[in-house]
Amino acid sequence: MSRLIRAVVDTGALRHNLKIIRSRAGGARVLAVVKANAYGHGLVQTALALEQADAFAVARLEEGLMLREHGVTRPIVLLEGVFSAGQLREAARHELDLVVHDPLQVRLLEADAAAHRFVLWLKIDTGMNRLGFRESEFPEALERLERLRSPPLEIRLMTHLARADDSPEMTREQLERFGRAARGRAHATSIANSAGVLGQTPVGGEWVRPGLALYGASPFADRTAEDLGLRLAMTLEASVIAVRRVPRGETVGYGGAWRAGRDSRIAIAAAGYGDGLPRGLPSGTPVLVDGRRAPLCGRVSMDMIAVDVTDLGEVEVGAPVVLWGAGLAVEEVARRAGTIAYELLCGVSQRVPVERR
């Protein structure tokens, strides 16, 4: 029991998932999305493991700089772009590619006295209503980028799908808008997130931008990672630190939220909301103790959970408790918590050491 909790990342699974995505992407290049600490898998190590990706995407400048600092030489795209002249200079110095989604960013490029040259990804808002130029504003933005004193190395066009996981109608609508905007232009394009790559509606584009699928989780409610041929890369594994008998009628944990309906055996495991487990995980949520399913009982506390192991036979201090991983889909745990796999993976906290195999 050298570590009470750890996230074990299977590098082979990451690479396998990248291959699956490639095989579904129709020859498109893969921009591997490693924002948010690579969805909890460790930013730098994940990028190094995914050396077969064509490029990487992060949300923020600091993430891009971190990758460069650790020797990542592939193209890196800042999905939210830059917001000041200082950031623009930093991005240029480290050869980071920029998404341009707002007039402010066009002005920053126009005002750039040093005339840095970038690969620019002009973002078109086709219905997400989050970032990007609307169809009507887009031609002017493109024209201004094409007229920059420091001509861009390349301009590519992108959009983001709001419902690639559940609404072919909305996806088709977004594709139509994007197609109208891009029609007759020679620029490379990028549309698909994980659901866009793996969904039923072909979305096209020279670049795809998978995140979640790389990590082996399914973006769809009605198709599992297994259905998609993906392998969950992260196993979140804690240890049992105590086993106790709880007589029928007594309660376990804060708020007395779970009451033993029979004489019970309860294992206490070293995983809590301080490690990133949602406090809202209800009693009954499955975990794997020694590889066998058993239900959580009572509230998740900061450093511990309680598991009803009455039906498991012998369980000893030190036994492994898998919160998600092989044999227990992160999507299932997320559903129990009323959230999505993305949030659970990104939420694994700093104090949880990440090990690789």
Ligand SMILES: *Cc1c(COP(=O)(O)O)cnc(C)c1O
């Ligand atoms: C996060 C993000 C992605 C990746 O989305 P997944 O659903 O994880 O595949 C792709 N594109 C943009 C713009 C993003 O912000």
